[in-house]
Amino acid sequence: MFFPLSVHALTIGGYEVPQVIPASSQHAELKLNGASMRILYGVVDTYVGKLYVENPVTDAAALIAADEYKRMVFQVVLKRVSGRRMATAMYEALQLNTTREEAKRLETRVQQIVKMFDTRFTKGENGYIEWVPGQGSRVVVRGEVKGVIPGKDLYDAILRIWIGDNPVGASFKRQVLGLEEYQAPKSVRKKGRR
Incomplete structure (x- = not known):
């Protein structure tokens, strides 16, 4: 059984991370499995990554194998970034996990x-x-559905970027798996106290 690390509202990089996404006509209620800040080169906050699932688990293999609705959210924290740059970084990370x-x-x-x-x-x-069972990987940008691409193997590979053997970051993986809670780097925490 999965027990969330905390029941209080989580805030990462100044952005509130909802614990639950209410059910809709397309999916059951989704629960936060975990969330983290993607930090590039150890100093540049890029995006808040949030993983929502129907049944949270802390085991990466079980999470990948589950054929249930899942949503990987990328919330941008940079002033500006091209989606192509984000997608290219995803593509490169995918190469490390396939x-x-x-x-x-x-x-x-x-x-x-x-x-x-x-x-x-x-x-x-x-x-x-998001993985939509029976349909495929649905891509949504700013609330607009851009398309659905078939094949669970694709979504599994994308999910491995966050929680696979070669994730974007070891602590990022642990936090998205719900094994530890996000904490801002010490330099950021000190800066916030001034």
């Missing part, structure tokens, strides 16, 4: 996602990729 054969099989579909993210994001805006 075999050469898998990468080749996924290539065309990954390029579709890159095209769907071809926009400019500003601070506070978000996009997400």
Whole structure:
């Protein structure tokens, strides 16, 4: 059984992270599995990553294997960033979490996602990729559905960017898995107290 690390509202980088996404006509209630700040080069906050699922678990393999609705949210914290840059970074991270054969099989579909993210994001805006059982990976940018790409193997590969063997960051992975709670780096915490 999964017990969330905290029941209080979580705030990361000044952005509130809801514990629950209410049920809709398309999905059951989604619960926060975990969230973290993606920090580039150890100093640049890029986005708040939030993972919502129907049934939170702390085991990466079980989370990837589950064929239930999942949503990976990317909330931009930079002043401006191109969606293509974010998608290209995702593509590069995907290469670290797939075999050469898998990468080749996924290539065309990954390029579709890159095209769907071809926009400019500003601070506070978000996009997400969600697994919709029986349909595929749905890409949503600023609330607009950009498309659905079939194949659970694609979503599993994208999810491994966050929680696979070579994640974007070890602490990011632990936090998204709900194994530890996000804490701002000490330099940021000190800065906030002034």
